[in-house]
Amino acid sequence: MTAAVDVHIVPLRQSAWQRLDRTLSAAERARRDRLLRPEDQEAFTVCRAALRQRLGAQLGRAPSTLVFAENRYGKPHLIDRALCFNVSHSADHALIAISSHDEVGVDIEHQRPLHDMMALARRSFSPREQDALWRLPAPLRCAGFFRCWSRKEAFIKAIGMGLSFSLDRFDVTLDPRVPARLLDIRSPQHAAAGWILHHLEVLPRYSAALVTRGPAQIRLLS
Numbered sequence: 001m002t003a004a005v006d007v008h009i010v011p012l013r014q015s016a017w018q019r020l021d022r023t024l025s026a027a028e029r030a031r032r033d034r035l036l037r038p039e040d041q042e043a044f045t046v047c048r049a050a051l052r053q054r055l056g057a058q059l060g061r062a063p064s065t066l067v068f069a070e071n072r073y074g075k076p077h078l079i080d081r082a083l084c085f086n087v088s089h090s091a092d093h094a095l096i097a098i099s100s101h102d103e104v105g106v107d108i109e110h111q112r113p114l115h116d117m118m119a120l121a122r123r124s125f126s127p128r129e130q131d132a133l134w135r136l137p138a139p140l141r142c143a144g145f146f147r148c149w150s151r152k153e154a155f156i157k158a159i160g161m162g163l164s165f166s167l168d169r170f171d172v173t174l175d176p177r178v179p180a181r182l183l184d185i186r187s188p189q190h191a192a193a194g195w196i197l198h199h200l201e202v203l204p205r206y207s208a209a210l211v212t213r214g215p216a217q218i219r220l221l222s
Contacts, residue, residue, distance in 0.1 A: 003101030005216045010050045010094040012043040020049035023063050047094045075160045086157050105158025105211040107150040117145050126168040140176055146207035148174035158211035
């Protein structure tokens with residue numbers, strides 16, 4: 001059976017964001033208050049409240065009653081694992097992916113010029129990806145870089161290991177002219193798990209990706 005995954009697009013700049021404070025737990029408010037910049041506090045509050053609201057709506061529970069925990073690598077999950085979810089934010093928008101079927105990983109990146117793009121690629125991309133990026137026509141290189149970045153982040157978040165899983169242990173496509181694919185996973189355990197990479201067209205000047213275990217029917221929701 002094809003799993004259904006809802007991906008919610010959430011604008012993070014909301015004039016009445018302080019009203020969302022009551023939705024958060026005490027621990028979340030404390031974490032928010034440790035952020036130094038007001039815009040970061042706003043983004044955290046809006047994103048966390050949106051997560052609670054959307055999970056609560058799907059489960060038929062009050063958002064403030066949801067309880068979260070983290071795995072050993074820091075990936076959050078509902079304490080009762082009633083739904084699987086993943087969250088990412090960049091600049092003024094966030095994505096929330098929710099599945100009732102299996103783990104998911106999602107990432108969004110705001111595309112902007114980078115003077116050290118190739119240096120960043122050498123540190124974070126596999127040799128195969130670095131070569132593919134270098135071979136792209138110059139006008140496509142920025143989009144290719146952020147496609148690669150978002151796809152790699154989505155994968156390590158899906159498997160629940162974060163950066164403890166080395167980014168050069170797998171390859172993804174990055175050419176904007178070809179479909180999104182996981183090309184190679186140099187880990188027998190994860191290669192056999194049936195992970196599938198999806199490109200998401202969400203907003204202008206953003207790159208986004210979703211990774212699911214097996215095929216998925218994806219709904220983009222605002």
